Amino acid sequence: MGPTLITTLIMMTTPVEEKASAQELTVEPPPLLELRDVTKSFSNRIHILGPIRLTVEEGEFVVIIGPSGSGKSTLLRVITGLTDATSGEVIYKGKRQWGVNHKAALVFQSFALFPWLTVMENVALGLEAQGFSKPERYARARRYIDLVGLDGYERAYPRELSGGMKQRVGLARALTVEPELLCMDEPFSALDALTASNLREQVLDIWLSKQIVTKAIILVTHSVEEAVLMGDRALVLASKPGRILADRPIALPRPRRLKSPQFEEQVDQLYSLIV
Numbered sequence: 001m002g003p004t005l006i007t008t009l010i011m012m013t014t015p016v017e018e019k020a021s022a023q024e025l026t027v028e029p030p031p032l033l034e035l036r037d038v039t040k041s042f043s044n045r046i047h048i049l050g051p052i053r054l055t056v057e058e059g060e061f062v063v064i065i066g067p068s069g070s071g072k073s074t075l076l077r078v079i080t081g082l083t084d085a086t087s088g089e090v091i092y093k094g095k096r097q098w099g100v101n102h103k104a105a106l107v108f109q110s111f112a113l114f115p116w117l118t119v120m121e122n123v124a125l126g127l128e129a130q131g132f133s134k135p136e137r138y139a140r141a142r143r144y145i146d147l148v149g150l151d152g153y154e155r156a157y158p159r160e161l162s163g164g165m166k167q168r169v170g171l172a173r174a175l176t177v178e179p180e181l182l183c184m185d186e187p188f189s190a191l192d193a194l195t196a197s198n199l200r201e202q203v204l205d206i207w208l209s210k211q212i213v214t215k216a217i218i219l220v221t222h223s224v225e226e227a228v229l230m231g232d233r234a235l236v237l238a239s240k241p242g243r244i245l246a247d248r249p250i251a252l253p254r255p256r257r258l259k260s261p262q263f264e265e266q267v268d269q270l271y272s273l274i275v
């Protein structure tokens, strides 16, 4: 007697299943972000940046540090698609990225708020292009306004806010689009020391406690101490043209204590790469 229907099915399906599970074990997901020999030149043909080769994996908090004019802001603009690379490829989750990456958001040093819009309107603005209804936009915006500690200021205008509060609006606006990749361009450098310190701690807390869907953060800073406080990995940029001089892990346990011997050692190491 030949095999029954069931044994035939088992015979037919088993090798396929084995193959599938073997594939699951071996196929790695693509990195979140990959830059393949990216360069940037402006219309005056001055070569500003690159070639840059960089991979950012999910879960990473990457800090970029480098002298003024080394192309840090330009690099973030290329990564988020606000400006095109002149050559090379920006690959996002395995796919070539063309134009603005709607899975990424950028927080600016200068806050870049619209003065004629309220906090709520500024924060909800990023969702307009994505086709959300007004109630949906406002509900989402309210969630992130609360998360950054601006509850009660929804109707205020930027001119009524301190610098720290304005940057909280900038942060809430970026978070409201629920970006997988959050880029921040010197977000604390326009703030006084105490306000900057509080906001740094709050950003770290939001990131480490996984209150957001964001999978990776890229932070540009001028401050070595800020880099060591926040990052898992530091990229040091050199200028003319901007390129990656060093790519180092910051392997300190969290929470990190400023001025602890290990902290100071990391700061010294990073300084030595810059100067």
Ligand SMILES: Nc1ncnc2c1ncn2[C@@H]1O[C@H](COP(=O)(O)OP(=O)(O)OP(=O)(O)O)[C@@H](O)[C@H]1O
Binding pocket: 042, 043, 048, 066, 067, 068, 069, 070, 071, 072, 073, 074, 075
């Ligand atoms: N739109 C533009 N057109 C022409 N040149 C530009 C443009 N944007 C930036 N640059 C030039 O590119 C270089 C890098 O600028 P970028 O703003 O990226 O540097 P940065 O590292 O962010 O500097 P900073 O630390 O001062 O913010 C600078 O020499 C700048 O003058």
Ligand SMILES: [Mg+2]
Binding pocket: 072, 073, 074, 185
């Ligand atoms: Mg800059």
